[in-house]
Amino acid sequence: MNYMATLGQASGKTYLTVINGQFAQKVGEGTEGAEKRTNKNGKVVYEKYYKTAEGIITSMEIRTSDYDGRTFKTMCITLDDEIQLQFTGGIDNFQNKAIINALLTAQIDNPIRFIATKDEEGYSKVFPMQFNKGLKWFSTKDNPQGVPQPVKKTVAGETKWNWDDQDEWYFNKFQELSEKVKSFLPTKERVEEKETTVEDFPDNEELKEDVNPDDIPF
Secondary structure, eight states: OOSEEEOTTOSSOEEEEEETTEEEEEEOTTOTTOEEEEOTTSOEEEEEEEEEEEEOEEEEEEEEEEETTEEEEEEEEEETTTEEEEEEBOTTSHHHHHHHHHHTTSOTTSOEEEEEEEOTTSOEEEEEEETTEEOOOSOOSSOOTTOOOOEEEEETTEEEEEOHHHHHHHHHHHHHHHHHHHHTOOOHHHHHHSOOEEEEOOOOOOBOOOOOGGGSOO
């Protein structure tokens, strides 16, 4: 497997999901550099794995799809109109909130590098970087910046954390980022100046969706 794969000259759009602490690109059997994997549905798939994806964000959206009577949401971030990062879940996904939290401090009209890895518990994480430094979070425990905190509610005798207000706050911030991206859309010459790339990375595991409020920084 080559250390770096360049996708800037690929025809059409390349789609990457987060699997086992890495970005995964579905490819056909026999593709050079592809690895065979059996997914959780028992289907054999072939994928190429990457450590990072980098480029100027050219679109951000939440997509909704229905399958087998269930509704699924995906947070999509497209780089240079060529590579689309697809993150499982909508705004209510903790990992997606963390990405939005970091992007709120970014210079959104400049290239951003997304790094896929695993935390100490083996869960997938994605960290945005810019200018060779990790992006600081807009909201932290010490300075929540107006982010609503979850509240405990008792429903049918069961006490649960309710994140509705926080989800709404992050949804609104995501929409603001999306509009800002549209206003800063780079010219064709600028996109060509910064070639979109992804880097190879070994095996890992999937995104953690449930989290205790005590474990989050905002």
